[in-house]
Amino acid sequence: MEPDDLVCYCFRVKQRKIVNFIRQRQPKRASQVAECFGAGTGCGWCIPFLIRLHKEGMEGRIVEADDISPAEYERLRLEYQADVREGKVGRNRHGDRGGPETGVVDESNVIEPTERDDDSDWEL
Numbered sequence: 001m002e003p004d005d006l007v008c009y010c011f012r013v014k015q016r017k018i019v020n021f022i023r024q025r026q027p028k029r030a031s032q033v034a035e036c037f038g039a040g041t042g043c044g045w046c047i048p049f050l051i052r053l054h055k056e057g058m059e060g061r062i063v064e065a066d067d068i069s070p071a072e073y074e075r076l077r078l079e080y081q082a083d084v085r086e087g088k089v090g091r092n093r094h095g096d097r098g099g100p101e102t103g104v105v106d107e108s109n110v111i112e113p114t115e116r117d118d119d120s121d122w123e124l
Contacts, residue, residue, distance in 0.1 A: 005070045010042025022057030030054035044092030045077045
């Protein structure tokens with residue numbers, strides 16, 4: 001994916017907007033990236049990517065293009081949504097701290113493993 005490709009399809013937020021938001025605002029928690037046009041508050045698919053972008057941005061690393069194509073990213077998103085509808089996986093959620101409703105990331109849908117820091121309040 002390139003900087004002008006969509007990360008959040010629900011709210012049509014491009015990677016460039018998210019990266020610039022992180023650079024300018026320096027959000028303490030990854031979930032605060034949602035203040036960038038609502039990214040991550042729709043279907044939940046992009047939350048692992050937002051967490052990764054937040055981590056890279058806060059570490060001062062240059063966020064470069066991903067190895068995944070926009071078409072593959074969209075295909076995986078559609079699979080994720082179908083799996084959520086069918087109850088195969090829980091939806092990634094913003095702000096959950098546990099409980100039976102908490103979504104989990106289906107490992108087959110994760111393109112790059114993400115690491116959570118203690119400051120993140122997005123549940124995977």
